[in-house]
Amino acid sequence: MAGPVLYSANPWIAHDITMRYRDGVHFAWVCEYFDAGTAPAGSAAAAIAPSSNPKHIYETLWSDVDKEDAHSALIKGYRKTFKALAMAWKAAGSITDDQAKEIIATVKSNSWKIWRPVLYVIPKSGIVPATRIHSVAHGARAAYGPELQIQDLVPAEFDVIEFRK
Amino acid sequence: MISALADFDPATAAGLLARAALAVEDDGNPQAQAVLPDEMDIRRAILDELFQKLDLDPRDTSSAVVERVSDALDAELDSFVGGDTQQVLEQMAQRGAVPSDLFRLTISPDVQQLYQKKWHVQEKLILETIQDPDREQHFGESEEAGQPALVSLFAKFFPSPFPFRSFTLLVAGGRAGLNLDISQCWHVYADDVRLTGREDLIEVLRRFCDVFGLEFEANGRRTKFLLTQQASNSLNIHVPPVTGFDARGRKVEKEVKYTAVVVRVTAATGEAISSLAIVVNLDRYRASLEKHGWLN
Secondary structure: OOOOEEEEEEEHHHHHHHHHHOOOOEEEEEEOOOOHHHOOOOOOHHHOOHHHOHHHHHHHHHHHHHOOOOOOHHHHHHHHHHHHHHHHHHHOOOOOHHHHHHHHHHHHOOOOHHHOEEEEEEEHHHOOOHHHEEEOOHHHOOOOOOOEEEEEEOHHHOEEEOOOO | OOHHHOOOOHHHHHHHHHHHHHHHHOOOOHHHOOOOOOHHHHHHHHHHHHHHHOOOOOOOOOHHHHHHHHHHHHHHHHOOOOOOHHHHHHHHHHOOOOOHHHOEEEEOHHHHHHHHHHHHHHHHHHHHHHHOOOEEEEEOOOOOOOOOOOEEEEEEEEOOOOHHHOEEEEEEEEEEOOEEEEEEEEEEEOOOOOOOOOOOHHHHHHHHHHHHEOOEEEOOEEEOEEEEEEEOOOOOEEOOOEEEEOOOOOEEEEOOOEEEEEEEEEOOOOOEEEEEEEEEEHHHHHHHHHHOOOOO
16 A cells, blocks of 8 residues: 655666756656565556566666676666756756766766665655646556656655665 | 758757657656757657668567667767766866765875784775765865865774774875875774764864874974865974873873874865874874774
8 A cells, every 4th residue: 555655766876966966856756665566466556567666676776786787777777868868958058068068977987886776765745735746647657557756856855865785 | 960950050959869868768757848849850850760770660669679769869969978078077076076986096005004914904994985985075176265175085884793893984085186095094983982973074083183193283383183284385293292191190201103194185276285184193093993803
């Protein structure tokens, strides 16, 4: 059953870039379940794809960083996304050319620690109005299970935690 | 270059390409929304061209196909990313804004000398502390007056099955671009140095000096801890004789082994800056390491 808290697993660099260059306004895919994988069969949570399950994302990132997996599909995907985001933000005039270069240089670098996972823990009651939590359309979900987004999450509305396996 | 973008100036073309790349990954991303009036047509043309170039079926929405198109868009974006990545990182490093696992490390021989036969273990802990610190603090080149410059501090807690032996390793050094020269490395034990966990790392070092530091004179000042000193000449540290009392209660000079440590860097202006100058009573510090089972 969905609880009063939303979870979002992300690489640490996502939080860092948002804090440094985006005034702390986060775009986050969030989930009502930390571990949808243990949900009872037939429940909505059980239909959430592993690639959208915060626990699975967290563990995969952790393992990829720990093993310094140069072929990590997840990290490769994040690299592409942040490069495209930097270019899109620059084109929109919301960051400078130098800032875009910094983001791209950082995500293209050999650093592993930037990809370590962090978990956003978001009390639902703090997201006002609640309509800021968007339900993702079925076509855009990884599977049938519910997936949510918050496009304007600010630091005062959530905690960022790191835990070791 | 994708021909659908040929008529656009580079800035507009890069924006179109970036938003197309984001849409392929996640078309719900607000940053992927079209900005230009006919952008969806242009995006379609970009993707059609890529599908053709990669010899892919546009109706195929499998993850493998999406991945190949996404890779191709990423490669196209590279042609719009100017600047030398390494140079950008060097500039960021001047501000202390790079991930710490990118630093090129050197460790002062004095630090190695301090830990002697345990050096092989100590070196690993230093690397771990820098690459994966619990806390880190970096000072850039143009900080406020009186603040250290081009200095980085790191701390990591190393728990032991015997709580008495658990310690925080405090490591500090000076930076020049991506080079980080470590000149200080101290074990901070809870029963020696009182910490609440809320102190910044400069304060941790200051408290460490309260316990293990000796008073010294530098450029006319007498202190146990000199935060920073901009000087055309190098900082001269003089340690006055340490006094104690003999069995009869008479004041006598004591022989104390000590080490003077300063983080020295050179600013872009060529000015020499000395920071975090301390003089550590090695007899007392080594006794603490022994007491906590580190040198055994």
